[in-house]
Amino acid sequence: MTPWGRLLQPDLAIHGSILEFTPELIAQHHLKGLILDVDETLVPFKQSQPLDEVRQWLQQIQSLATVVLVSNNLSHSRISRIAETLGVPFYTGAGKPSRRKLRQAVALMELPHHEIAMVGDRLFTDVLGGNRLGLFTVLVEPMADPMATGSLNSPKQCLRNAEIWLSKRLGVVLAAGERR
Numbered sequence: 430m431t432p433w434g435r436l437l438q439p440d441l442a443i444h445g446s447i448l449e450f451t452p453e454l455i456a457q458h459h460l461k462g463l464i465l466d467v468d469e470t471l472v473p474f475k476q477s478q479p480l481d482e483v484r485q486w487l488q489q490i491q492s493l494a495t496v497v498l499v500s501n502n503l504s505h506s507r508i509s510r511i512a513e514t515l516g517v518p519f520y521t522g523a524g525k526p527s528r529r530k531l532r533q534a535v536a537l538m539e540l541p542h543h544e545i546a547m548v549g550d551r552l553f554t555d556v557l558g559g560n561r562l563g564l565f566t567v568l569v570e571p572m573a574d575p576m577a578t579g580s581l582n583s584p585k586q587c588l589r590n591a592e593i594w595l596s597k598r599l600g601v602v603l604a605a606g607e608r609r
């Protein structure tokens with residue numbers, strides 16, 4: 430694999446949304462801390478709050494792992510509202526794949542890097558940033574927006590698909606996370 434491919438290769442590609450990242454998988458990989466991306470990973474871009482299913486998922490997860498949100502979104506009000514609802518610490522304007530705020534989240538958790546997963550929907554921000562820091566990286570599919578009218582070809586979706594296409598050219602394998 431190319432050096433870039435190695436940096437973009439998630440340790441785990443989930444076939445589905447973050448809700449499919451189950452307590453069993455977290456235990457299986459000996460993870461004690463989760464750094465979660467927010468937009469499209471936990472909350473669809475056009476929604477302001479997480480779905481009930483996501484809140485329930487997080488509650489379940491928190492008995493196993495410490496959770497911190499790290500978002501590239503510059504909107505402090507959006508991300509703080511979501512973090513408050515979920516009751517977890519958060520960082521905004523992270524500029525992933527920059528490691529700066531990821532390092533702060535890691536410091537907050539006081540766990541070894543291999544026990545922390547960076548979980549997100551994007552290869553060139555979430556996975557790349559997590560791999561640069563030596564974290565366990567998990568790629569999920571974007572959270573479906575219940576209000577969306579069925580089109581999967583939003584600009585964000587196209588960008589994500591382009592990232593996946595390019596990553597595969599660089600040798601990345603997403604066997605378990607192939608989009609239909």
Ligand SMILES: [Mg+2]
Nearest residue numbers: 466468469470
């Ligand atoms: Mg995202």
